[in-house]
Amino acid sequence: MSEGPAPPVLTGEAVDAPLVTDEPGHPGEVAVEREEVLVLDFGGQYSQLIARRLRECGVFAELLPHDADIERIKLRAPRALVLSGGPASVYEPGAPELRTELLELGIPVLGICYGMQAMVRGLGGRVEAAERGEFGRTDLTLLDDGGELMSGLPAEQQAWMSHRDSVFEAPPGFTALASSPGSPVAALEAPDRKLYGIQFHPEVVHTPHGQAILERFLRDIAGCSEQWSAASVIDEQVHRIREQVGDGGVICGLSGGVDSACAAALVHKAVGDQLTCVLVDHGLLRRGEAEQVVETFREGLGIKLIHVDARERFLARLAGQDDPETKRKIIGEEFIRVFEEEATKLDGIDYLVQGTLYSDVIESGGGTGAATIKSHHNVGGLPDDLEFELVEPLRMLFKDEVRRVGTELGLSDRMVWRQPFPGPGLAIRIVGGEVNEERLAILRDADAILQEEVRAAGLYRDLWQSFCVLPVVRSVGVQGDGRTYAYPVVIRAVTSDDAMTADWARLPYDLLERASNRIINEVPGVNRVALDISSKPPATIEWE
Ligand code: XMP
Numbered sequence: 001m002s003e004g005p006a007p008p009v010l011t012g013e014a015v016d017a018p019l020v021t022d023e024p025g026h027p028g029e030v031a032v033e034r035e036e037v038l039v040l041d042f043g044g045q046y047s048q049l050i051a052r053r054l055r056e057c058g059v060f061a062e063l064l065p066h067d068a069d070i071e072r073i074k075l076r077a078p079r080a081l082v083l084s085g086g087p088a089s090v091y092e093p094g095a096p097e098l099r100t101e102l103l104e105l106g107i108p109v110l111g112i113c114y115g116m117q118a119m120v121r122g123l124g125g126r127v128e129a130a131e132r133g134e135f136g137r138t139d140l141t142l143l144d145d146g147g148e149l150m151s152g153l154p155a156e157q158q159a160w161m162s163h164r165d166s167v168f169e170a171p172p173g174f175t176a177l178a179s180s181p182g183s184p185v186a187a188l189e190a191p192d193r194k195l196y197g198i199q200f201h202p203e204v205v206h207t208p209h210g211q212a213i214l215e216r217f218l219r220d221i222a223g224c225s226e227q228w229s230a231a232s233v234i235d236e237q238v239h240r241i242r243e244q245v246g247d248g249g250v251i252c253g254l255s256g257g258v259d260s261a262c263a264a265a266l267v268h269k270a271v272g273d274q275l276t277c278v279l280v281d282h283g284l285l286r287r288g289e290a291e292q293v294v295e296t297f298r299e300g301l302g303i304k305l306i307h308v309d310a311r312e313r314f315l316a317r318l319a320g321q322d323d324p325e326t327k328r329k330i331i332g333e334e335f336i337r338v339f340e341e342e343a344t345k346l347d348g349i350d351y352l353v354q355g356t357l358y359s360d361v362i363e364s365g366g367g368t369g370a371a372t373i374k375s376h377h378n379v380g381g382l383p384d385d386l387e388f389e390l391v392e393p394l395r396m397l398f399k400d401e402v403r404r405v406g407t408e409l410g411l412s413d414r415m416v417w418r419q420p421f422p423g424p425g426l427a428i429r430i431v432g433g434e435v436n437e438e439r440l441a442i443l444r445d446a447d448a449i450l451q452e453e454v455r456a457a458g459l460y461r462d463l464w465q466s467f468c469v470l471p472v473v474r475s476v477g478v479q480g481d482g483r484t485y486a487y488p489v490v491i492r493a494v495t496s497d498d499a500m501t502a503d504w505a506r507l508p509y510d511l512l513e514r515a516s517n518r519i520i521n522e523v524p525g526v527n528r529v530a531l532d533i534s535s536k537p538p539a540t541i542e543w544e
Helices: 047-056 070-076 100-104 114-122 210-221 230-245 258-274 289-300 311-318 324-345 358-363 399-408 425-429 437-456 509-522
Strands: 036-041 060-065 080-083 109-112 126-142 156-169 175-180 183-190 195-198 249-254 275-281 304-309 349-353 389-391 465-471 475-479 482-495 526-531
Touching: 036 047, 036 070, 047 060, 047 210, 070 100, 080 114, 080 210, 100 114, 109 114, 114 126, 114 156, 114 183, 114 195, 126 183, 195 210, 230 258, 230 349, 230 389, 230 399, 249 258, 258 275, 258 289, 258 349, 258 399, 275 289, 275 324, 289 304, 304 324, 311 324, 324 425, 425 437, 425 465, 437 465, 437 482, 437 509, 475 526, 482 509, 509 526
Parallel strands: 036 060, 036 080, 080 109, 109 195, 156 183, 249 275, 249 349, 275 304, 349 389, 482 526
Antiparallel strands: 126 156, 126 175, 175 183, 183 195, 465 482, 475 482
C-alpha cells in the first residue's frame, strides 16, 4: 500500500465490563448448509481482506490459491468466485494464470484489479501498461447507469487503486461501467455470462462505496442470503465437534487469551463435561490473570478446570538464563511437561483443543490442509508429542469473528476483548537478563498500572497491544534526597490489524504522564519510564 491511513488520534470509551458470564441456551444442533464464496488468491496484498469483507456481509468466504483444483472447487458448489488482485502484469511470463474454465462454471465471478485484468485478457480484451499507474485515491466516473454492479451509486466517486496496467478495451460482449483518469475501463460486466470486474479495491476503507458493491455482487448477483453469523458458526461447530469427538474425552490448555477461551467455551457447549481445561500458571502471567481465568471458566461457565501452580518450576529453570531463544525454549518445554503430567493423570483423553485461527492457517501456508502453528506461537497450546487428535473449532475464523463468537457464547467483554498476550508471557518482556521474581514483580506492577490507565482513558480496545517492557539495565536517578540506581520501564503500545505490521500508538500526553508518574512512584526499583516509538517493521511488537 503506498499510502496508509493517518495514525488515529486515540479517543474511545472505557471498557471494563464485569467478568461474570452466563451461558446462553443451546442453539439447535443441525448443521447449517452454508452458502460460500471462494476467493482465488493471485498474490494480492488485500486478498485476506476481501474474504473478511465478504464475511462482514454475512456470507462465508474462504481464500484459496489461484491454482486450486477446479474439480474441488466445483464440488464445493460455491455461490460465486472472486478473483483477487496481485502484483504481476498479466502479460508477463510466469504471471499467475487464470484458467478460463473458471469463468464458465455458470456462477458469478468478480475480478478485482489483477483478477479483472486476467479475465479481460483471457476473454480477448486489451490490457496494457498505462502511461501512469494509479495509486491511492482515484476519481471514478460511472458510464451510463453503472450497470448491474454499480447502478444507483454516485456518478462521481472515489476508489482506491493500485495498478500500473489498465484495461483499454473490454472483451467482446462486455459493457464498460466506469472509467478513471488512468483506466479507460475501470469496471465492466457481462451479466448474461455473470462476469464482472473492477479495477479498484472495494475491500479497503478508502473506497467509500466498496462494501456496497460487494453487497450488490453477493446479494443481487450471486443470490446469497445473510447466513454467516456468530450464531451460525456456533451451531455448525457444535455439530462438528460432537461428530468428531463422540463420547471421547477432551483436554484444552487455557492461556488467558481470547482464542483458547473461545475454543474452550465452544467445545464445552458441544460436549459439556467431556471437556477438561488446564491452566498452567507458569508465573509469567499478568497480574490477576490466573484468577480471572479460574473465575470465568470454573465459576462463570461451570467448566472443569485444573489450575496448576507451576510457578516455582518455571522460575527454577529460568534462573541464570538471559538468551531470549533459550528462555522461550525452556518455557515451551516446561509447559509441555506440566501439561503432559496433568493429561496423563486424567483418564480417557483422546482430543486436544487448539485455538488455531484462520490467519495462523493462512500464514503457515496450510490452506485447508494440516495445521502448522508458527513455532513461537505454540506455547500455551500444542504439546506436539502428545498423541491426541486435534479439535480446532476456530480454524476458519478471523480474530474479529472469534470475538463475536465469544460474546455470543457468553464470555465477558473483558475476556473477549483482551489484547493478545504471548504464550511465554512476561518472560519475553524482561530483556537482556535473567527472569526472576524481583523483575517479574516490577514488570507485573508497572504493567498493571499501564493497563489501568489505558482502560481509564477508554483506549484499551483501540490498541492492538499495550504493555511494559523491562530492559535489564540500571541508570542513575534521584529520589527524595538520595541517589537511585534502578531500572527503566518502557511503554510499548501499538495499533495493528493482524500483528503482521504495527504502528506505535499516539497515546495522549496526559495518559503517558499519569502512567509514568504512577509507575515511578508506585513501583519500587524503577526510576525512569521511556516510550517505544518504533513501528513494525522494522521493529517487532515484543522486545523479546
Ligand atoms: P512480534 O513481536 O513478532 O509479535 O511482532 C507479533 C504478535 O505475536 C505475539 N507473540 C507471541 N505470541 N507466543 C505467542 O503466543 C510467542 O512466543 C509470541 N511472541 C510474540 C506478540 O505479542 C504479537 O501479538
